[in-house]
Amino acid sequence: MLELKNISFNVVDGDKNVEIIKNLSLKIPNKKFVVLTGPNGGGKSTLAKIIAGIEKPTEGKIIFNDEDITEKNITERANLGISFAFQNPVKFKGLEVIDLLRLSSRKKLSMDEACEYLSEVGLCAKDYIHREVNSSLSGGELKRIEIATILARQTKLSIFDEPEAGIDLWSFQNLIKIFERMRKEIHNSSIIIISHQERLISIADEIIVLAEGQIQYQGNSEEILPKIIGTKSISSVCNKLK
Amino acid sequence: MFKMDEIQKRILKEVAGLHTIPVGAYNFRVNGKLAGRSSSNNIEISGKDDGSGIDIQIKDGTVNESVHIPVVLSASGLTETVYNDFYIGTNCDVLIVAGCGIDNCGSQNSEHDGVHRFFIGKNSKVKYVEKHYGSGDGTGKRILNPVTEVKMDEGSTLEMEMVQIKGVDSTRRMTTAELDSNARLIIRERLMTHGEQKAWSKYRVELNGENSSADVVSRGVARDKSYQKLDLCIVGNAACHGHTECDSIIMDEGKILAVPSLEANHVDAMLVHEAAIGKIAGEQLIKLMTLGLTEKEAEEQIINGFLK
Ligand SMILES: Nc1ncnc2c1ncn2[C@@H]1O[C@H](COP(=O)(O)OP(=O)(O)O)[C@@H](O)[C@H]1O
Ligand SMILES: [Mg+2]
Numbered sequence: 001m002l003e004l005k006n007i008s009f010n011v012v013d014g015d016k017n018v019e020i021i022k023n024l025s026l027k028i029p030n031k032k033f034v035v036l037t038g039p040n041g042g043g044k045s046t047l048a049k050i051i052a053g054i055e056k057p058t059e060g061k062i063i064f065n066d067e068d069i070t071e072k073n074i075t076e077r078a079n080l081g082i083s084f085a086f087q088n089p090v091k092f093k094g095l096e097v098i099d100l101l102r103l104s105s106r107k108k109l110s111m112d113e114a115c116e117y118l119s120e121v122g123l124c125a126k127d128y129i130h131r132e133v134n135s136s137l138s139g140g141e142l143k144r145i146e147i148a149t150i151l152a153r154q155t156k157l158s159i160f161d162e163p164e165a166g167i168d169l170w171s172f173q174n175l176i177k178i179f180e181r182m183r184k185e186i187h188n189s190s191i192i193i194i195s196h197q198e199r200l201i202s203i204a205d206e207i208i209v210l211a212e213g214q215i216q217y218q219g220n221s222e223e224i225l226p227k228i229i230g231t232k233s234i235s236s237v238c239n240k241l242k
Numbered sequence: 243m244f245k246m247d248e249i250q251k252r253i254l255k256e257v258a259g260l261h262t263i264p265v266g267a268y269n270f271r272v273n274g275k276l277a278g279r280s281s282s283n284n285i286e287i288s289g290k291d292d293g294s295g296i297d298i299q300i301k302d303g304t305v306n307e308s309v310h311i312p313v314v315l316s317a318s319g320l321t322e323t324v325y326n327d328f329y330i331g332t333n334c335d336v337l338i339v340a341g342c343g344i345d346n347c348g349s350q351n352s353e354h355d356g357v358h359r360f361f362i363g364k365n366s367k368v369k370y371v372e373k374h375y376g377s378g379d380g381t382g383k384r385i386l387n388p389v390t391e392v393k394m395d396e397g398s399t400l401e402m403e404m405v406q407i408k409g410v411d412s413t414r415r416m417t418t419a420e421l422d423s424n425a426r427l428i429i430r431e432r433l434m435t436h437g438e439q440k441a442w443s444k445y446r447v448e449l450n451g452e453n454s455s456a457d458v459v460s461r462g463v464a465r466d467k468s469y470q471k472l473d474l475c476i477v478g479n480a481a482c483h484g485h486t487e488c489d490s491i492i493m494d495e496g497k498i499l500a501v502p503s504l505e506a507n508h509v510d511a512m513l514v515h516e517a518a519i520g521k522i523a524g525e526q527l528i529k530l531m532t533l534g535l536t537e538k539e540a541e542e543q544i545i546n547g548f549l550k
Pocket of ligand 2: 046
């Protein structure tokens with residue numbers, strides 16, 4: 001269970017103080033599949049970074065499984081069971097896909113296990129396992145490898161920032177399967193997905209709409225979908241593919 | 243054969259990946275003396291008459307054979323210059339593993355200056371691997387100044403892998419190459435300096451024959467107060483392709499000077515250089531930290547990968 005208590009995040013822009021997250025409180029219970037949506041620039045990625053410890057909130061507290069983690073650093077939070085798939089995956093010269101998967105799993109991952117994670121994200125393992133995680137890979141490939149690193153971690157809380165970007169329709173359906181399987185297989189785990197996809201929103205247990213650093217709506221898909229359909233928060237798969 | 247002690251064995255393993263005597267031809271030099279030599283049917287190793295080094299003759303058409311010529315210095319205060327000449331016939335496909343390791347526990351400097359000359363025959367393929375390594379906690383410096391001269395005949399290929407990632411206090415490496423038509427040179431250099439170490443690495447590649455090509459990539463990491471100067475020059479004297487890349491990570495109070503240069507003397511010479519120096523990207527550290535690594539562990543992984 002993750003709880004955010006009165007989180008604010010301000011940055012100084014020139015001589016102005018800009019509030020990016022405004023006194024936001026939120027609970028994510030275990031076993032939940034939550035979609036965080038809302039217009040671009042609404043603060044979704046910033047909120048995810050605050051949870052992962054990449055950004056420090058100006059105010060507020062973060063409680064994870066009954067522990068106050070507000071002062072914990074990125075590494076400590078990762079080791080407590082928080083995973084974060086970046087919106088823009090990072091490239092590494094020299095590090096291979098297998099290296100990254102091994103670092104993610106934190107154990108001597110066998111070749112077979114590593115290949116399993118790659119197949120799950122729709123990459124032919126033998127073509128990718130020894131590829132360098134550098135700019136020779138396409139955006140979509142990097143995105144899938146990023147998701148595979150989170151699969152390899154098997155943690156209680158996984159946050160995916162726009163995982164569908166650059167992924168085609170066929171793998172989009174697989175992506176949904178991955179999330180459903182993760183939820184089933186990791187005991188008491190929850191998943192937060194930042195997304196604009198109607199398909200993902202419609203299968204979520206809970207939807208949070210974030211706009212201008214505040215929660216605009218929160219509820220299940222039946223309650224929320226009608227409110228946001230046709231707005232900038234959402235786009236259907238078909239629109240995205242065009 | 244000469245019996246090696248534990249330190250010498252360890253160094254041999256570092257520079258040549260050898261635990262025992264290799265298959266094929268070899269020449270071991272330990273503390274300035276010959277410690278073992280073996281020729282094969284196709285590869286003949288002989289000492290130069292004046293004792294200044296060795297000649298390695300590889301017969302035409304020798305394929306899938308290797309030559310190992312490691313050098314180990316484990317006595318303090320030893321300075322030597324050695325001349326090794328490789329005469330590689332035509333249509334060969336061979337692996338040459340050189341390497342020098344110095345263990346200096348004493349207070350005097352130890353220095354090995356190896357001059358390697360390669361004459362590569364028509365259509366031959368050579369892979370050359372050279373590792374330099376230093377250890378020992380004496381105050382005496384560990385110095386390596388390798389000079390490599392390469393002459394490549396028509397249609398030959400040379401792939402050079404040069405690695406120096408630990409324990410050499412001062413190094414000045416100079417590599418020159420001249421390529422005939424359709425010859426192809428690939429160089430991968432990996433350099434890491436620590437403490438107050440200094441490394442100068444200079445390349446001059448002349449593309450003289452039509453359709454010759456060179457790809458010279460140097461990756462370096464300068465930590466602590468160390469210094470690196472990389473000077474990569476390609477000269478295009480014919481219709482040719484040349485590419486140099488200098489890619490460096492700077493840490494702590496390290497200093498790196500990258501001086502790539504291109505000289506085109508022919509209208510169809512296509513030469514490109516790239517050079518980048520920077521610290522480890524913050525986002526790389528952050529990504530690995532979100533996987534549970536500490537900042538130090540993340541740094542090690544990034545550098546290990548970069549120098550692999
Ligand atoms: N460190 C920062 N400094 C200045 N502005 C920032 C910083 N981080 C985020 N922002 C701004 O905050 C807003 C929210 O960004 P972001 O969280 O990326 O939104 P979303 O992911 O919902 O599209 C944007 O206007 C962005 O430019
Ligand atoms: Mg975002």
